[in-house]
Amino acid sequence: MSATMPPALQLEALSYAYARGRPALQDVSFSVPPGSFTALLGPNGAGKTTLLSLVTRLFQAPGGRVLVCGHDLRQAPRAALGAMGVVFQQLTLDLDLTVIQNLRYSALLHGLSGTLARTRIEEALARAGLEERGRTMVRALSGGMRRRLEIARGLLHEPRLLVLDEPTVGLDVDSRREIVAEVHAFCREKGLAVLWTTHLIDEVWPEDRLVVLHGGRVRAAGSVREVMGKANAGSVGEAFGALTRGKAA
Incomplete structure (x- = not known):
């Protein structure tokens, strides 16, 4: 993969609040490199679905930027959305x-x-x-x-980027594992970039990139090893617990 290629997805300082509610997202920034499987891991209510609603242009953030394969979602929505495939949580x-x-x-x-x-x-x-x-x-x-x-x-x-919002919700264990493995394989074999949101730790593989979202904020981002190191943890589960412990705000 060329080092000059832009990220498949780049988020810059995204914030969002629902009417009369506390902020759902606060200054969220991270990127999904070309050809990578990036797991967006967060507990229920962390802001994952809101974030994907901004990425897919269902909602529009008052500020910040979303770039898909170098295309600004606000300025060039057709090109940005055309480079993206989406699987929503709801059928x-x-x-x-x-x-x-x-x-x-x-x-x-x-x-x-x-x-x-x-x-x-x-x-x-x-x-x-x-x-x-x-x-x-x-x-x-x-x-x-x-x-x-x-x-x-x-x-x-x-598309060059596939975005999936908790795609295994409601599936039995065997179906869930098969779909996780199939998307990992497609990412690896075809060079497709994937952003996979989940609250399930076992859907994160050691070779993945990982973003931990809690209370609408990014608590850590990088390789699985880097996130574990930041949390001084010996496993993804321990890191997730440490990074999401306590108050969300």
């Missing part, structure tokens, strides 16, 4: 369409049509292990299959 598939129909609709939204769309959809089905489920209604899929489909859909336009 966004149409349950009353088939697997293929969901993918076709997404392809059209990204300007893919004809042979290219068909090729990408075939590749997506193979990647998700859903080759035999193309004509199945999404409503009939298991939770794990739905998540695989959402991830495949998020990659359909070949």
Whole structure:
């Protein structure tokens, strides 16, 4: 990977407060290097979903900057969003369409049509292990299959950054582990940058980059080893406990 490439995602001094509420995010800054798997780890209520809402332009921060592959989200939203694939925490598939129909609709939204769309959809089905489920209604899929489909859909336009908001919530242990491993493998093999938010320590792998968010603030960021060193801890769990202990503010 070229050293001159900009970060896949760069956040600069982002803050956000809901109406009449305490700040949800306060001066958040960190980056996701190209080709890296970056885990955004924080307890429930830490501000992870709010942060991803800013990154995906569902919300707009009053200040600070979001850059996706060098594109400023505020000044060049089309280029920034086009470089990003997103998997939201809440299911966004149409349950009353088939697997293929969901993918076709997404392809059209990204300007893919004809042979290219068909090729990408075939590749997506193979990647998700859903080759035999193309004509199945999404409503009939298991939770794990739905998540695989959402991830495949998020990659359909070949983004350089994939953002996932607690994508394993509600899944059984085996499905959760399989999806974590599959996204790590895709990141490693394809050079895709990933920002994966979670409150589950076991979803963080030793080779990952790690950002610990608590009370709307970044408590530590860097390699797993660096974060453990900052917390003077012998494991990710110990580091997480030390960095999120006490009051959030």
